[in-house]
Amino acid sequence: MPGSGPVFEFFGFRLDCGRFELLRNGQPLRVERKPMELLILLVSHNGQLVSREEIVERLWSSDIFVDTEHGINTAIRKLRYCLRDTPESPRFIQTITGRGYRFIAPVATVSDVAPVLPAEMPPAVGIERPASSGESISNPIVAAASTTRQRARGWYVGAVACIVIASTAMAVYRSREHPPEVRYAQLTDFTDSAVAPAVSSDGRLVAFIRGSKGFLSTDQIYVKMLPNGEARRVTDDDRPKYGLAFSPDATEIAYTVLEGPRFSTYEVSALGGESHLLMQNAAGLMWLDNERVLFSRVRPGEAIHLGVVSATITGSGLHEVYLPAHERGMAHNSYPSPDHRWALVVEMNGDGQWAQCRLIALEGQSQPRLVGPAAACTSAGWSPDGQWMYFAAALNGRSHIWRQHFPDDKPEQITFGPTEENGVAVEPNGQAIITSVGVHESAIWMHDGNRERPLSSEGEIVDSQSPPIFNRDATALYYLLRRGEGSHTELWRTVVNSDLSEAVFPAVAVTAFDLSPDGKQVVYTTGADGSARQLWLATVDRSSPAKKLATFDALSPHFGLSGQILFLHAEGNVNYLEQVEQDGSHRSRVVPYPVLDFQGMSPNRRWIVAAIPRNSEVNAPAVLAIPSDGGKTVRICAGYCVPKWSSDGRFLFVPVEAASRNGPGRSLAIPLGPEETLPELPTGGIASLAEATVVRGAENVGRADLIPGKDPAHYAWVNTTVHRNLYQISLP
Numbered sequence: 001m002p003g004s005g006p007v008f009e010f011f012g013f014r015l016d017c018g019r020f021e022l023l024r025n026g027q028p029l030r031v032e033r034k035p036m037e038l039l040i041l042l043v044s045h046n047g048q049l050v051s052r053e054e055i056v057e058r059l060w061s062s063d064i065f066v067d068t069e070h071g072i073n074t075a076i077r078k079l080r081y082c083l084r085d086t087p088e089s090p091r092f093i094q095t096i097t098g099r100g101y102r103f104i105a106p107v108a109t110v111s112d113v114a115p116v117l118p119a120e121m122p123p124a125v126g127i128e129r130p131a132s133s134g135e136s137i138s139n140p141i142v143a144a145a146s147t148t149r150q151r152a153r154g155w156y157v158g159a160v161a162c163i164v165i166a167s168t169a170m171a172v173y174r175s176r177e178h179p180p181e182v183r184y185a186q187l188t189d190f191t192d193s194a195v196a197p198a199v200s201s202d203g204r205l206v207a208f209i210r211g212s213k214g215f216l217s218t219d220q221i222y223v224k225m226l227p228n229g230e231a232r233r234v235t236d237d238d239r240p241k242y243g244l245a246f247s248p249d250a251t252e253i254a255y256t257v258l259e260g261p262r263f264s265t266y267e268v269s270a271l272g273g274e275s276h277l278l279m280q281n282a283a284g285l286m287w288l289d290n291e292r293v294l295f296s297r298v299r300p301g302e303a304i305h306l307g308v309v310s311a312t313i314t315g316s317g318l319h320e321v322y323l324p325a326h327e328r329g330m331a332h333n334s335y336p337s338p339d340h341r342w343a344l345v346v347e348m349n350g351d352g353q354w355a356q357c358r359l360i361a362l363e364g365q366s367q368p369r370l371v372g373p374a375a376a377c378t379s380a381g382w383s384p385d386g387q388w389m390y391f392a393a394a395l396n397g398r399s400h401i402w403r404q405h406f407p408d409d410k411p412e413q414i415t416f417g418p419t420e421e422n423g424v425a426v427e428p429n430g431q432a433i434i435t436s437v438g439v440h441e442s443a444i445w446m447h448d449g450n451r452e453r454p455l456s457s458e459g460e461i462v463d464s465q466s467p468p469i470f471n472r473d474a475t476a477l478y479y480l481l482r483r484g485e486g487s488h489t490e491l492w493r494t495v496v497n498s499d500l501s502e503a504v505f506p507a508v509a510v511t512a513f514d515l516s517p518d519g520k521q522v523v524y525t526t527g528a529d530g531s532a533r534q535l536w537l538a539t540v541d542r543s544s545p546a547k548k549l550a551t552f553d554a555l556s557p558h559f560g561l562s563g564q565i566l567f568l569h570a571e572g573n574v575n576y577l578e579q580v581e582q583d584g585s586h587r588s589r590v591v592p593y594p595v596l597d598f599q600g601m602s603p604n605r606r607w608i609v610a611a612i613p614r615n616s617e618v619n620a621p622a623v624l625a626i627p628s629d630g631g632k633t634v635r636i637c638a639g640y641c642v643p644k645w646s647s648d649g650r651f652l653f654v655p656v657e658a659a660s661r662n663g664p665g666r667s668l669a670i671p672l673g674p675e676e677t678l679p680e681l682p683t684g685g686i687a688s689l690a691e692a693t694v695v696r697g698a699e700n701v702g703r704a705d706l707i708p709g710k711d712p713a714h715y716a717w718v719n720t721t722v723h724r725n726l727y728q729i730s731l732p
Contacts, residue, residue, distance in 0.1 A: 007110040008043050011091070013083070014110075015043055022082065030184075030417045032439070032723075034059065034071065035078040042093065042103040051100040070721065074441060076101065081418050182414055185728040187227060187434065192661055193724040194222070194231075195436040196242065196379075196423050200250035203428040205270060207234075207244045207253050211661045212722035214423060214436070215332075215378070216240035216258060218660040223253070223270050227728070234272035240658060243284040243333055246270070256283045260639045260688075261621050263306075265295065279315060284333035288340050292317075294362070296331050299323075303613035303621050304596065306330040308345060308360065322360040322368060326350035327574045327613065328596055335380045336362065337406075344371065344380035344389060350570050351555060352597060353464070354378055357391055359407065373402050373411050381426040381433065382406075390424045390433060397460065397482050401435060401729070415729070422724065431730060438724030444468065444477065445719045446496065447703075454719070455494050455501075459483035461718045465556070466512035467707065468718065470647040471519040472603060474709040477716055478504070478515055478522075491524065504540060514558040515540075517603060523557045523565050535567065537582055549584045556598040561605040561628040566590060568598040577610060596621060599642055601628075603649035606676045611640065623685070625678060634678055638685040646708045649676045653712075655704040656690045665704025669712035671697045 005017030014023040017040050022029045031039070037059050042050055052072060060068045076093065079085070085092045094102045187206070188194045196214030198207045206226055210233070211219025218238050224231040234253065243256040243265075252267045263283035268275040279285065283306060285295040293313055296306040307323035308331050324331055324347055333346040341363050349355040357377035360368045372380070375395035382389060391402045391411070399420040404411040415421050418439065425434040442461040445454050460482045461468065468479035475496055480489040481503075488509035494501040504522065511533060513524035520540055525533040535554040538546035555568040555575075564586075566579045574594040580587045590608070597611040608626040623641055625634040636643050636654060644653045652670045659665035668690065672678060682694055692698040699712055707716040 006044070008046075009108045009110055010043070010105045015039065017044075029082050030419060031082055032078065032419070035075040035082070038072075038075045039079055042101060043107055046103050046105075046107040049096055049100055049102050053100075055100065070443075074721070078418060078439070183730040184437070185227070185730070187726040187728055188224070188231060190725060191723075193436070193438065193722050194726045195724055196244055197425040197434045197436060197726055198244040198246060198253070199226075199425040199427055199434055200246040200270075201248055201428060202250055205246065205250055206425065206434055206726065207246065207270070208436070208726060209241070209244070212440075212720070212724075215242045217242065218658045219662075221253065221255060221268065223272075232272060234270065235268050235275060237266070237268075237275055238660070245286050248287050248290050254278055254285050256285070261303075262298070263296075279313070284331075284346075286334065286336055288336055294321075294334050294336050294343060296334065302327075304328070304330060306332060306347075308334045308343065310362065321362055322358075324349075325573055326570065327594065328352060333379070334360070335382065337382050338384055338386045342386075342407075344382070344391075346377055346380055350573075350575060351465075354394070357393070359389075369408075371408075371411070372404055373413070378422065379424045381424040383426060384428060384430040390426060392422055392424050392435065394420075397462070401433070414731070420724075421729075427728075432728045433731070434726055434728050436724040437727045438722065440720055440722040440724075442718050442720045444479065444494065444707075444716055446716050447706075447714065449713050455496070455499055455716065461720075462489045463718055466514075467644075468716065469515060470707065470709055470716070471515060472517060472647055474647045474714065476519075477707070478513070479718075480510060480513070491522065505538065505542070505546070508546075512556055514600070516559045516563075517605065521559070523559060525554055525557055525567075535565065535580075537565070549580060549582070550587075556600070558598070558601045559605065560601065566598070566601070566608070568595060577608070591626060599623070600644075602645050602676050603647060604676050606649075607678075609636070609643060634681060635685040636681065638682075638687040641686075644706070644708050645676075646710055648710050650710070651708065651712060652678070653701065653706065653708050654686050656686065656688055657704060659704045664702060664717075667701045667704055667706060668692055668695065668698045669701050670695050 008015045012025050020036060022031050041058055055072055056068045060071060080093060083092045087095055092103060092105045094104045096102060193212050194208045194210055196209045204226060205223055207221060207223045209217050209219050210222050211217045218240055220233050221235040221244060222231050223234050240258040241255050245254045251270055253270055254265050254267050257264050257266050262281060264277060265279045265282040265285045266275045267278040281297045283296040285293050287293050291312050292310060294310050296308055298304060298306055305327055308321040309318055310321060311318040322331060322345060326349060328350040329347060331345050331347040334343045336343045343360050343362055345358040345360055347355055354376035356370045356374055357372040357380050358368045359371045371389060372391035373393045373395055375393040377391050377393045379392040380390060387406055389404045389406055392399055393402055399422050400413055401415040401421045402411050402413050419437050421435045421437050423436045443454055444461060445452060462480045462482050466480055468477055470477055477494045477496060479492055481492040482489045490508060491504040491510045491513055492501060493504050509526055510524045511526060513522055515522055521537060522540055523537050525535055527533040533554050535549040535557060536546050537549055553570060557565055557567045560566045560579055564579045564581050566577060568575050569578050577590040577595045577598055578587060579590050594613055595610045596613055599609040601608060606628055608628055610626060611621050611623045613621060621640055622635055623637045625636055641655055650672055652672060653667045654670065655667045657666035670679060679695055686694060692700050701712050703717055705717060709715050
């Protein structure tokens with residue numbers, strides 16, 4: 001039975017504290033726990049100031065490891081989203097600068113039952129509570145009765161099951177007259193994240209990665225019994241990993257590991273223990289039966305071109321099924337249909353970005369075709385009868401679950417709202433799917449010597465195609481920002497000392513950019529979602545109109561040594577590095593060989609950094625520093641990496657240890673000689689986990705994904721906060 005509590009109404013909203021539920025015009029809204037707790041606190045003090053100190057004491061007193069300032073700001077922002085409120089013209093939540101918040105809307109008390117804490121809190125269906133260590137899941141009744149933290153939360157916690165009630169009022173997409181009604185049940189309750197779920201064939205176990213990302217994550221794999229079992233860690237493997245899959249008998253879990261430049265599949269017992277190699281040159285492995293598997297591999301003689309094949313578990317009877325057209329294409333995962341005649345493919349395109357999912361035939365000669373929404377598809381699955389295909393896909397910057405009737409009906413969106421869903425694991429009974437539900441937020445932080453502080457940013461920092469960069473003297477930071485769901489990305493600038501932020505070109509949708517060495521010009525591309533990217537040149541102060549250089553599909557634009565514009569362009573099935581003068585003339589290739597990624601230029605434009613498919617020394621991708629004026633190339637990393645330069649060209653930063661939920665990773669800051677002269681690097685490049693002694697004068701910097709300033713003590717980074725948990729979504 002739901003707990004007792006007051007019921008409030010205000011401007012079409014109904015807040016039922018006992019049921020832990022918020023409705024708008026009779027329709028339930030999906031609200032996370034902390035924002036809901038904060039809303040209850042504010043409404044119950046209607047018209048009165050609630051200080052930030054009181055909020056921390058009431059809602060975060062036991063969360064000693066949480067950044068409460070960020071937590072309060074995040075909760076307020078999510079509440080305003082649900083209430084359709086704004087800080088500039090508030091109707092509900094008023095900010096009292098430097099002090100706290102006040103709920104200003106007139107509130108009617110429908111029911112005035114005092115909130116009480118039951119002697120023993122009954123568990124919500126399908127929801128578990130973490131033990132005090134945060135490492136495993138314990139009995140919810142025992143946890144509610146025994147922990148101080150849950151007593152402090154009191155009656156709020158009793159109905160956390162309502163956090164993600166589906167909100168049809170939030171729906172902005174309708175492909176059918178009546179979209180499917182979905183119900184949510186929470187399966188994990190970590191304070192960090194659980195992602196990338198996989199379900200055993202008997203439906204009894206779910207495996208997942210406990211971390212912020214499910215693709216190439218250095219975090220660990222956990223397993224729990226459904227629905228209320230204890231979550232247990234089963235791996236001790238810090239290598240980048242993805243693609244979890246149970247063996248047919250559910251005793252083993254296969255997962256993909258990136259080993260240097262290659263993918264391999266490892267296997268670990270569902271009970272935990274040592275992992276062992278299952279198959280080399282194999283990624284995204286899924287069992288077809290007890291003997292045969294479906295997986296992706298790189299063809300002999302190629303670099304990263306991942307195609308789908310089937311074979312026995314020993315590698316015999318190899319049958320090539322599908323190969324992406326572009327040399328840069330990578331079919332990372334394939335999900336076979338129940339009858340093993342078809343498969344859904346999740347792949348990266350020639351840009352290195354997630355593409356729309358494809359349906360391929362495992363038998364016969366049927367041509368692959370696009371399925372699901374026209375969006376970045378990151379996971380897929382099938383209903384047990386093969387009648388429905390499910391997709392996790394990001395459209396307009398937000399990931400949700402979609403389904404489509406096999407083989408070619410119109411896709412329909414089945415989850416909505418401010419939270420996102422990632423991963424699709426269909427339960428064997430076909431009545432529900434398991435996915436990771438939550439939010440992610442990003443902000444830019446600055447490391448000034450021994451001090452760290454946030455820089456102003458209002459929205460989501462988008463760095464997948466064009467990372468933030470400082471100007472030469474590191475006084476201003478430039479980055480791409482998305483402000484609101486479905487909006488495009490704009491180029492923004494923040495002045496470091498004042499934290500003043502502004503759009504450089506307001507209302508212009510920028511997909512990638514670069515700043516000229518003198519900081520006076522910007523070259524950028526526009527166009528996305530499959531359209532041709534146009535190349536533009538503009539002055540930072542907008543003293544003259546922007547000039548379109550070309551309408552051809554240009555990627556990763558950068559200023560070159562003599563002011564020309566360098567960019568990546570697809571020709572046929574490969575990418576080439578090309579250049580053009582600022583008036584659009586004299587287009588030509590920069591190097592004669594294909595390029596996988598154009599990562600940028602050094603500040604003085606002496607070096608081009610690019611990943612190439614292969615070279616004469618090794619048949620694998622190589623990240624090279626290529627002299628702009630000709631000369632010998634230098635291999636920077638032994639594997640794949642993204643090196644970066646200090647803003648004035650005096651240091652090269654090379655990541656050597658990836659970030660995880662346990663730490664921000666590590667980079668080496670390598671001093672350069674005059675005119676950006678590179679020191680002697682190890683033969684074959686700098687290896688993963690290398691110490692600073694590998695290069696003379698190098699020093700460790702305690703962060704992998706950084707935005708270098710002028711020296712190793714001054715840098716910025718995109719601080720992404722992710723909170724996701726596993727939910728069971730029941731379908732009609």
